[in-house]
Amino acid sequence: MSRLLCTIFLILISTPFFGQDRRIALVIGNSDYEQSGVLKNPVNDANLMAQTLQELDFTVIKKLNATKFDMESVIYDFSRKLSEYTVALFYYAGHGIQVEGTNYLLPIDAKLNDKVAAEFEAIDVSKIVSQFERYPDNINIVILDACRNNPFKSFSRGGESGFKAIPAPSGTIIAFATGEGATASDGTGGNGLYTSALAEEMQKPQRIEDVFINTRIKVRDRSKNQQSPQEWSQLTGKFFFNKEGYSEAETVYAKNDSKENEVKATPTLDRGLLRSGGQKAKVHISDLLEFGYSMEEVLESGVPNRYLHGINFQGGIIVHIDEENRTGLIAAPYDQARGAKVNFEEANELCEFLEIDGFDDWKLPSRGQLTLMYKNLKENDYGNFTLDSYWSGSTNGYNNAWGFSFSSGSKYDFDKTGKHYVRAVRVFTY
Structure with missing residues (x-):
């Protein structure tokens, strides 16, 4: 079999029939809240997204101004259909809040008089994401255009705002309209800032990663850097919303193979x-x-x-390039322990057994590497870092290890039994 035929075969097994995939989407837009007033654009955004997805060959289930019963019912129906499709997308526009580290979507009939009420009156985002975990070989997409503001400030004053970042399970990308802890613009026109830009980019024949990159560029530009969309991705296959992208990719692979010396x-x-x-x-x-x-x-x-800082490469994102020694430092694309805090021993174990895209040489960053992560990634808004303290692997005696606060930019000497966040790193040579 020729190299060209081998290449085409590899494309066929990695890209379902050059875009002949089976696509389903659940779209929910909540505007008419009974307890917290009316939002202007979520229903408009849901309609725009549903129309865009239909034009892109998705089977679309749409629910507008949904009560908790409505949301639970339609999410259940959607989850039952996932096994019949190779691409599944969940989109939500409306109010969303974070309560003690858990993200919730708010039905229009939510009555939140205290924090405990969120567990019973709202929809836990992690329960939706968990449905996708059952199908890691699919292309799973979660898009949350929420966090327009917190309508229940009476019980959250001085505390959490916006969503907490969610590490994506295998085969899934989770996209947020804005960064962790921030609010998203409801827009000045008929649609929200994020969804209008996203719908434009979806229709172009480009990879899903580029759809979200270019959406972020547009939103940052149109908001004068006040809003910066974020994504966490563990996709394991290539995907194009516009199926013309598959044929273009096929041409590129074949051309590169047949001209391997050029x-x-x-x-x-x-x-x-x-x-x-x-x-x-x-x-x-x-x-x-x-x-x-x-x-x-x-x-x-x-x-x-420095232009390479934040670029996806070899299982993570580039932190630093050392041209003199021809090495580079890569950070994992998400916090380990599914975004939870752990002690020093657990942090080391998480890095030791971590494998991403076939790379298994991850470690806790040294104190210097952690400082580079803060300066080259977090300060430039790359990497979806939590605004809290991270472990380094640099110890200070038997009982202590150094850490770094990604909210204040300060170094700390932590007791190893304490709990902090962990982000693994690996070194590559070129």
């Missing part, structure tokens, strides 16, 4: 774009690495290595 034609090493800075340069660099250009080729093109 510089790849798509994308090009556009030095002007690489040196231009900003998100456009980052998207281009990411594409170059995705299509097989080496790290050395990208750096030799003249791109400053």
